[in-house]
Amino acid sequence: MRQELFEARYGERWSAFELAIGASPSSRSKKSKKKAVSNKTAASVDAVIAAADVLPADEVPRRYREVCHHLALARDRHYGTALVRRLERLVLAGHQVLYGAHGMEGGVGQFLRHGFPALVRKRFSYVLASALLFLAPLIACFAVIQYFPDFAHVVLPSEQLANVQQMYAPDNFRLGAERNADSDFAMFGFYVWNNVRIDFQCFAGGLLFGMGTIFFLLFNGLSIGTMAGHLTHIGYIETFWGFVAGHSAFELTGIVLSGAAGLMVGMSLLAPGRQRRFAALKSRMPDIIGLVYGAALLTFLAAFVEAFWSSSRIPPVEIKYAVGVVLWIITLAYLALTGTATPAVSSENKHYAR
């Protein structure tokens, strides 16, 4: 068949298909059709409605296969480039409409109730490794400084220690007026910006074969342990521990989990098994991203508590300790006891494994 005849015979069908997928790019076809109506002139409104009449939605897949067939023919018969291009564009658009509808992935509520705690347990070995990398230097530094106070100056520069010391000085705390709500909010913005970014870096550092993650975990463990040890040793116990008690559960868990995600990235690259490295990484990506989501949410929560509760000087320190302990119990119980692995998690795996 000559090109002109081919085009004359099927041109209208292609146009109808083009209109149908252009007017309904997703399952929300009604909405976008309305939008198209409001945007276009009366003439093309008719065209859109006509397309919907000519090509009902359940007809689209069959028509798509037809266009694929025509493209194959056009290529095989060496029809002109412009025609082949046009058909390629149609096929690509159709492919994206038909295969692109993955739908929502269970939603945030579902993820928090079931998926996330189950995921943390499923990947417990990574969580444990990350916790050890983070908490071992933290506890070690803390303990060493109780006996050899000068060790603090080995780990951190003296100016930084002086800075921290001044921040938590009891006189400073008692004399200073209660911080008001607007500076609380400014600090909230800062904590979110800074702390969640640290989580993300912890995770992304895994791409350097895990070295970035290990570095960030050790580094944060060392510096937090040193500061805590130093402040405890010089006796700023109530101001420091009273301040951090509230948000420590969310904050430290967030770091550990983002570290676990980073370690998973690193391990996928180092020990991909019988796959290529990035294929191995991709197949684990749903779990990894799940951990990062969860860690980011926990850190966000921590920033909220840190800005609006931890900084408050009204409640007595005993209450702050109590709240801290309760939040730790809630966090650990949530991760350890709630949630069951849902089919949603495994179906996402399929999508990535393709």
Added chain:
Amino acid sequence: MLDTLRTIPTPEGIELTLKVAGPVPRAAAWSIDLMFRLIIVLAVQAVLAALGKVGIGISMLLWFALEWIYPVLFEVLWQGATPGKRQCHLRVLHEDGTPVGWRASVARNLIRAVDFLPFCYGFGLITMLLNRDFKRLGDLAAGTIVVHTERAEKPLAIPSAEPLIPNVSLALWEQRALIDFAERRAKWSDARAAELAAHALPLTRGVSEGETAKRLVRMANYLVGRR
């Protein structure tokens, strides 16, 4: 075949052709996005300055959102393109040619932090140059590609002329070249058309220079089936 074309087999037994985008247009798109984000931050900050410390908090949150959430939201909800990418006619897709989803977009945008190292997308650029699809580390990890979007072109019409049977039997690809020539004829000056037509020597031998292009168009008319 051009080096930047990638073919993806589909279940229909056909191959999709995607044009992968290289570092230069992507850097341009990123710069445009950066400009947009700076404008937003500066504009909002001007307003928020009146709010004092609450304003500082809000602008911190805003900067966080623009840094980490802006690209993800746009890529997933706006046909795979941030405003900058749209300006440069780029689009993010899964490797299989389907529109990018939440998880892949989040992955590729968080790993931006590594691509940016050691400074100004150093790792990202090196990685892009080391693989065929111009993927930065984030793209490799998330399984995404950035492609040029095809702009819908007006169908080119072959100028109609009296059909002429080619005086030499032509292979399929030669016929196709002739049709392409005729389709694009309207875009060239007469001199340029004559220059190109001169390459088809066996078809145009002995024809005066002003007539060669016309002769090829007539043959193309025959080839597409006009009688």
